[in-house]
Amino acid sequence: MKKDYTRPLDIKHGRVDMGHGAGGKAAAQLIEELFLAAFDNPYLRQGDDGARLPLPSFPAGEGRLVMATDGHVVSPLFFPGGDVGCLSVHGTVNDVAMSGATPLWLSASFILEEGFPLIELQRIVRSMAAAARAAGVPIVTGDTKVVEKGKGDGVFISTTGVGVVPPGVDIAGCNARAGDVLLLSGPIGDHGVAVLSQRESLAFETTIESDTAALHTLVAAMLHAAPGAVRVLRDPTRGGLATTLNEIAKQSGVGMLLQEAAIPVRPQVDAACELLGLDPLYVANEGKLVAVCAPEAADAVLAAMRAHPLGAEAARIGEVTTDPHHFVQMATRFGGRRVVDWLSGEQLPRIC
Amino acid sequence: MKKDYTRPLDIKHGRVDMGHGAGGKAAAQLIEELFLAAFDNPYLRQGDDGARLPLPSFPAGEGRLVMATDGHVVSPLFFPGGDVGCLSVHGTVNDVAMSGATPLWLSASFILEEGFPLIELQRIVRSMAAAARAAGVPIVTGDTKVVEKGKGDGVFISTTGVGVVPPGVDIAGCNARAGDVLLLSGPIGDHGVAVLSQRESLAFETTIESDTAALHTLVAAMLHAAPGAVRVLRDPTRGGLATTLNEIAKQSGVGMLLQEAAIPVRPQVDAACELLGLDPLYVANEGKLVAVCAPEAADAVLAAMRAHPLGAEAARIGEVTTDPHHFVQMATRFGGRRVVDWLSGEQLPRIC
Known part of the structure; x- marks a missing residue:
C-alpha cells in the first residue's frame, strides 16, 4: 500500500489525541505505525473491518469452537512481571484454554485516554505483541477509540479469543463429581x-x-x-x-x-x-x-x-x-x- | 443452579460499585440478575469463562471464519433512535457482515464507571439483548469490569463478532477494479x-x-x-x-x-x-x-x-x-x- 503521510508519527514525544480515534488520517497512521508495526501478521494486514480466517476442519458435528472475552483495566498499567499488554493476551488465551481448547486467534479493542504518551502505548502494544507471538496466537483484528482526558484511565484493553476444542474433549465447570x-x-x-x-x-x-x-x-x-x-x-x-x-x-x-x-x-x-x-x-x-x-x-x-x-x-x-x-x-x-x-x-x- | 443471595439486586435505586467488578458474590449477582436475565441463551448459561459453540462445518479447506471487534464509547449513551447497547450489537454485526459473512455469535466486554445507575445499565443491556435477538446473533460470553468514579464515563462496551463466509464468497477492501x-x-x-x-x-x-x-x-x-x-x-x-x-x-x-x-x-x-x-x-x-x-x-x-x-x-x-x-x-x-x-x-x- 502507498504511504500517504508526509511525517511519521512522533512516538517519542507524541500523545494520544482525539483525532486518533476519529477514523480518519490520524487514526490510520496510528494503526499503521504503532499497532500494525507491532502485531504484524497476514490476517491483520488484510486491513478490513473483520479478519477472514481459515475455518478449522473436523468431521461434521464434531469439535467445538470456543469464544472468550476479557476487559483489562489493571492499575497501574505497568507492574513487576508484566503490564496491561501481556496481561490482556494471557488472560484471554487462558480463558479459551480452560475449555480444553487450542487458542487460535485474538482480537483487541483499545480505549485510550486523550493525552496518554505514545511511547507508553508503544511499550504496552509491543508487550502484547511479544506475548501473542510467544503464545502462537496472533492478534488478527482490532479497534481503537479515544475518550477525553478525565473520561478514561490511560489504556483499557478488551481482548477476545477464539479457539477449537478437539472432538472427545469435554471440560466444563459443571463436570466435577464427588471423589475427584x-x-x-x-x-x-x-x-x-x-x-x-x-x-x-x-x-x-x-x-x-x-x-x-x-x-x-x-x-x-x-x-x-x-x-x-x-x-x-x-x-x-x-x-x-x-x-x-x-x-x-x-x-x-x-x-x-x-x-x-x-x-x-x-x-x-x-x-x-x-x-x-x-x-x-x-x-x-x-x-x-x-x-x-x-x-x-x-x-x-x-x-x-x-x-x-x-x-x-x-x-x-x-x-x-x-x-x-x-x-x-x-x-x-x-x-x-x-x-x-x-x-x-x-x-x-x-x-x- | 441454586441461588445463594438473600436479597435481589436493587436495580431501581442501586448503583455500580467497585465490588461489582471484583469477581466475587456481588459480581456474580450482577451477572445473573442483570446480564444473564437479559441475554439469556444456552451458551451464556454454560457459566464458564469461555462459551463452547458448535463448529460450522464446510468441506475441508472451504469457508472462512470472520472475526471483528469494536469498542463503543458513544456520548451521550442514549440518543434519538438508539443507545450504546444496540449500537454495540449493530456495529460489530455489520463489521462481520461486510466480509460477506453470516454473523453467528457475539461477545461483550463491559467497562463500567463506579456510581453508574443500575437502572440505566439495565436499559442499555436490554437494548443490546433486543438488538442481538432481532439480529439472531446471541451474546454467548462476556466480562464486566468496574473502574473508579472519574476513571471512566458511564459505560464502555467492546463487542466481538464471529461469523462464517460460505465457500465461493470473496469480499475484501482490495477487490475493487476500474469500471466497477x-x-x-x-x-x-x-x-x-x-x-x-x-x-x-x-x-x-x-x-x-x-x-x-x-x-x-x-x-x-x-x-x-x-x-x-x-x-x-x-x-x-x-x-x-x-x-x-x-x-x-x-x-x-x-x-x-x-x-x-x-x-x-x-x-x-x-x-x-x-x-x-x-x-x-x-x-x-x-x-x-x-x-x-x-x-x-x-x-x-x-x-x-x-x-x-x-x-x-x-x-x-x-x-x-x-x-x-x-x-x-x-x-x-x-x-x-x-x-x-x-x-x-x-x-x-x-x-x-
Whole structure:
C-alpha cells in the first residue's frame, strides 16, 4: 500500500489525541505505525473491518469452537512481571484454554485516554505483541477509540479469543463429581500482591513478580497425559482460588474439601498478605490453573504438570465431596475445619 | 443452579460499585440478575469463562471464519433512535457482515464507571439483548469490569463478532477494479447528526434519528441477487462515506468518481450539517453500507437493495476509476470536480 503521510508519527514525544480515534488520517497512521508495526501478521494486514480466517476442519458435528472475552483495566498499567499488554493476551488465551481448547486467534479493542504518551502505548502494544507471538496466537483484528482526558484511565484493553476444542474433549465447570481430585498448578497470590505493592509503592525485601503467563501448553500437556481425566479447568483470577472453587462447586452441585497445608504460597507473598491484611486464597492469579480430575488419573496429570515449566510447583490440594450446600471447606493446619466462602465485596480493585 | 443471595439486586435505586467488578458474590449477582436475565441463551448459561459453540462445518479447506471487534464509547449513551447497547450489537454485526459473512455469535466486554445507575445499565443491556435477538446473533460470553468514579464515563462496551463466509464468497477492501459501480444503501449522516444534536441539546424542527441497524440480512439479499458480483462491502461509520471510500481506493489501488447529486442526504440532515458546519460526507453512519459491484450486475444488486427495508433508498453514486494517486473525486452539482480527501483530525469525537 502507498504511504500517504508526509511525517511519521512522533512516538517519542507524541500523545494520544482525539483525532486518533476519529477514523480518519490520524487514526490510520496510528494503526499503521504503532499497532500494525507491532502485531504484524497476514490476517491483520488484510486491513478490513473483520479478519477472514481459515475455518478449522473436523468431521461434521464434531469439535467445538470456543469464544472468550476479557476487559483489562489493571492499575497501574505497568507492574513487576508484566503490564496491561501481556496481561490482556494471557488472560484471554487462558480463558479459551480452560475449555480444553487450542487458542487460535485474538482480537483487541483499545480505549485510550486523550493525552496518554505514545511511547507508553508503544511499550504496552509491543508487550502484547511479544506475548501473542510467544503464545502462537496472533492478534488478527482490532479497534481503537479515544475518550477525553478525565473520561478514561490511560489504556483499557478488551481482548477476545477464539479457539477449537478437539472432538472427545469435554471440560466444563459443571463436570466435577464427588471423589475427584483438586490440582493446583503452583503458588497463589503472586499477581495480586505484585500489582498492589506497585500501586501502594510498597517495597518488600524481594520483589514479588506477577505470575502472568499463557497456560495453553500446560493444559495441552495435562490433557495428553490422561485423555478424558480432566473434568474442569479454571484460572483463579479475580476473587482468587477461593471464589473459583466456590463457582465450580455451585456449577457442579458438589462440595470441596481443601487441605490448607497443601496449598502452595510463596513465603514473601504470605508475608506481604499478612502485612496488607489479605488472605492469599482471595488474591488474583494470572498464570495459575486449578483442575478437577478423575481420582485414578490424578497422579499422571500431576506428573505432567510438574514436568511443565508453568506447573513445576503443582500440588494436590484437596478433593470434591458430596455436599447439598455446595460448601468449600478447608482442613486447617491446626486440625480444624472452616468454610471458605466466596469473596464478598471488593478486596482488590482493578487487579486485572 | 441454586441461588445463594438473600436479597435481589436493587436495580431501581442501586448503583455500580467497585465490588461489582471484583469477581466475587456481588459480581456474580450482577451477572445473573442483570446480564444473564437479559441475554439469556444456552451458551451464556454454560457459566464458564469461555462459551463452547458448535463448529460450522464446510468441506475441508472451504469457508472462512470472520472475526471483528469494536469498542463503543458513544456520548451521550442514549440518543434519538438508539443507545450504546444496540449500537454495540449493530456495529460489530455489520463489521462481520461486510466480509460477506453470516454473523453467528457475539461477545461483550463491559467497562463500567463506579456510581453508574443500575437502572440505566439495565436499559442499555436490554437494548443490546433486543438488538442481538432481532439480529439472531446471541451474546454467548462476556466480562464486566468496574473502574473508579472519574476513571471512566458511564459505560464502555467492546463487542466481538464471529461469523462464517460460505465457500465461493470473496469480499475484501482490495477487490475493487476500474469500471466497477459504487452503490450506497441509503441517505448518509443520520447517526452523527442524531448523536451530536442530543449532545449539544440542539432542537431541530423534526427529530433526526440514528440509522443504527444490523445490515447482515441486506448483505445476504445482495449476495443472493448476483452471486460473485459484489467485490467490496463496507459500512461508512467514523470518518463517514468520504473516508471509507478513500480506504477502499487505497487498498485496491484505484481511484473513484462520485456524483454529488446522486448521494442521498435527508433535507433535515443537510440543514443540520449546514448549521453545525459539518460535511455529511464525513459524518458517521451506523446502518448504511457502500458496495463496490461488477458493472454488469449493478442493476440487479441495486434492485435487491431497494427491495429490502434497510436499502429502500439505495442509490448508484459513482464508479471506480484508474488513478495512480488513488484519489476519490466528486463531480459536483454545478458541473465542477473536486477531490474528496480522508477525514483529517477530529470532526465529531465519540460518535460511536
